[in-house]
Amino acid sequence: MSIIAENVSYIYDQGSAMESCAINGLSTEIPDGRFIGLIGHTGSGKSTFVQLLNGLLEPSSGRILFNGQDIRAEGFDRRKLRAEVGLVFQYPEHQLFETDVLTDVKFGPKNLGLTPDEQEERATEALRQVGLNENFYTMSPFELSGGEKRRAAIAGVLAMHPGVLILDEPTAGLDPRGRDEIMDLVSELHAAEKKTILLVSHSMEDVAEYVERIMVMNSGSILYDGTPREVFAHFRELEEIGLAAPQMTYIMQYLKEKGIDVRTDLLTVKEAAAEILRTYGFRQGEEQDV
Amino acid sequence: MFKEITLGQYYQTDSPLHRLDPRVKVSGTFVYIISLFLVSTFTGYLYAGVFLAVCILLSGVPFRYIWRGMRAVLVLLLITVIFNLFLTPGTPVVRFYRLQITIEGIRFAAKMAIRLVFLIIGSTLMTLTTTPNQLTDAMESLMHPLKKMHVPVHEISMMMSIALRFIPILMEETDKIMKAQMVRGADFESGNVITRIRNMVPLLVPLFISAFRRANDLAMAMEARCYQGGEGRTRMKPLVYHRNDRNAWLILAAYFAGAVLIRAMMLTV
Numbered sequence: 001m002s003i004i005a006e007n008v009s010y011i012y013d014q015g016s017a018m019e020s021c022a023i024n025g026l027s028t029e030i031p032d033g034r035f036i037g038l039i040g041h042t043g044s045g046k047s048t049f050v051q052l053l054n055g056l057l058e059p060s061s062g063r064i065l066f067n068g069q070d071i072r073a074e075g076f077d078r079r080k081l082r083a084e085v086g087l088v089f090q091y092p093e094h095q096l097f098e099t100d101v102l103t104d105v106k107f108g109p110k111n112l113g114l115t116p117d118e119q120e121e122r123a124t125e126a127l128r129q130v131g132l133n134e135n136f137y138t139m140s141p142f143e144l145s146g147g148e149k150r151r152a153a154i155a156g157v158l159a160m161h162p163g164v165l166i167l168d169e170p171t172a173g174l175d176p177r178g179r180d181e182i183m184d185l186v187s188e189l190h191a192a193e194k195k196t197i198l199l200v201s202h203s204m205e206d207v208a209e210y211v212e213r214i215m216v217m218n219s220g221s222i223l224y225d226g227t228p229r230e231v232f233a234h235f236r237e238l239e240e241i242g243l244a245a246p247q248m249t250y251i252m253q254y255l256k257e258k259g260i261d262v263r264t265d266l267l268t269v270k271e272a273a274a275e276i277l278r279t280y281g282f283r284q285g286e287e288q289d290v
Numbered sequence: 291m292f293k294e295i296t297l298g299q300y301y302q303t304d305s306p307l308h309r310l311d312p313r314v315k316v317s318g319t320f321v322y323i324i325s326l327f328l329v330s331t332f333t334g335y336l337y338a339g340v341f342l343a344v345c346i347l348l349s350g351v352p353f354r355y356i357w358r359g360m361r362a363v364l365v366l367l368l369i370t371v372i373f374n375l376f377l378t379p380g381t382p383v384v385r386f387y388r389l390q391i392t393i394e395g396i397r398f399a400a401k402m403a404i405r406l407v408f409l410i411i412g413s414t415l416m417t418l419t420t421t422p423n424q425l426t427d428a429m430e431s432l433m434h435p436l437k438k439m440h441v442p443v444h445e446i447s448m449m450m451s452i453a454l455r456f457i458p459i460l461m462e463e464t465d466k467i468m469k470a471q472m473v474r475g476a477d478f479e480s481g482n483v484i485t486r487i488r489n490m491v492p493l494l495v496p497l498f499i500s501a502f503r504r505a506n507d508l509a510m511a512m513e514a515r516c517y518q519g520g521e522g523r524t525r526m527k528p529l530v531y532h533r534n535d536r537n538a539w540l541i542l543a544a545y546f547a548g549a550v551l552i553r554a555m556m557l558t559v
Contacts, residue, residue, distance in 0.1 A: 056469050079475065087473045094463075095470040097495035107492065111475025142499070156474055 008062035024220035037207030040217035086162025092153035147178035305350035312428035422454035444520025
């Protein structure tokens with residue numbers, strides 16, 4: 001279930017004075033079962049790119065291949081594609097509309113033409129995945145807290161059983177706890193269900209811990225593509241395009257400049273702490289005694 | 291889907307028409323509309339057409355952009371023309387069943403169509419070259435005398451500018467919610483009228499909620515900045531007449547005099 005973008009471009013308002021090129025000759029491949037982070041600052045084209053991937057927008061030039069098939073080809077079922085490549089928009093809670101949570105989550109399965117029993121099954125399963133129990137089923141979506149609303153909305157997309165899940169800034173506007181809950185939910189979906197996940201974010205910190213591969217977008221094309229460690233080695237170039245590497249990269253870089261021999265390609269606080277202790281002669285497991 | 295409608299949308303560019311004081315443009319549009327009703331001969335429409343063409347050239351807005359906006363009102367135009375074509379009494383040209391097309395009908399329908407097209411293009415040109423903010427500032431300034439009659443001029447213009455400001459926001463929001471529901475398999479394009487309306491619910495409910503939320507936020511933000519109506523309020527960009535505006539007034543006056551002259555000639559013939 002791979003998605004391949006071949007030299008894709010997308011131009012907004014083609015032919016008017018507001019014409020602007022959002023995606024510029026982009027080629028990449030999203031293989032099956034990967035957890036990928038897509039990073040770029042505001043206006044780098046990442047939101048446009050993900051909409052191209054599930055056929056909500058059509059490329060101005062170039063091709064998008066889903067399992068080897070051109071999604072623009074005659075006879076290609078684009079509605080099925082949208083179910084297959086689930087896209088959770090920014091602030092997905094703004095899409096809730098039903099009188100209660102369960103019915104809202106059932107909206108997707110209902111549109112797929114499933115029987116009421118199957119709808120019910122899919123909805124309860126999706127709500128269980130996002131951690132909303134039976135007490136929430138009959139509540140109005142508008143009574144929920146911000147984080148709960150977002151989880152209910154994500155359940156609405158999960159109930160479609162997409163093989164690929166794209167999340168556009170899923171943690172925007174949430175407090176640290178809500179953020180962790182969503183991120184844990186996403187990595188759980190990847191680990192347990194082997195879903196391909198594309199996580200869009202402008203925060204390096206968010207994605208560094210979780211993803212296997214990072215794509216950095218800048219002005220409509222991909223600037224870097226590699227493992228988090230490879231990408232963050234370019235932290236100075238990243239800064240120039242308005243992004244930052246995780247905090248730990250900076251601390252380790254600073255220590256190295258001061259003459260302490262540490263590795264600089266570490267991402268999390270835990271890794272960094274262990275590395276610093278190592279240079280002072282402590283071995284793993286001895287931290288507690290410090 | 292909303293890109294079709296150009297009426298009420300600003301076209302960003304730099305041109306003599308864009309730089310003109312909005313009060314001149316608003317009054318100018320009114321004068322132009324009145325002139326369209328004054329002249330009612332084909333010579334008169336030629337005169338008005340040339341004036342409009344010059345304005346379009348000066349505005350720097352590509353003509354096909356203006357034309358695209360016209361397509362939205364084409365149906366209305368067509369209905370008007372058909373009614374005038376068939377329902378004007380006079381010398382018949384073509385006749386079938388009880389319907390007849392008369393020479394007078396053809397003339398009248400043609401004039402009506404020209405007048406409507408000019409009217410719409412004329413007002414579209416104003417909104418294309420004037421930002422909504424400039425427009426409401428001009429309205430407020432032009433309606434100022436009504437304040438003496440206790441008309442809440444400032445409040446009306448504030449409501450207008452907020453409403454205008456919300457149009458693109460809500461359009462964008464509609465687009466976003468539509469896409470979000472399409473991801474969940476919603477279908478906004480097929481089915482008969484009833485199912486189509488029913489299918490709009492997943493779009494309209496979130497849209498209304500979002501509109502209320504935005505209105506609430508805006509009211510809060512205005513209050514936080516101590517907004518209390520127009521009393522004693524100053525402007526960041528006060529409207530000031532420049533030399534070009536004076537010239538524009540003169541050109542406008544000359545044009546209107548010409549239109550009156552054509553009218554007078556028509557009456558004497």
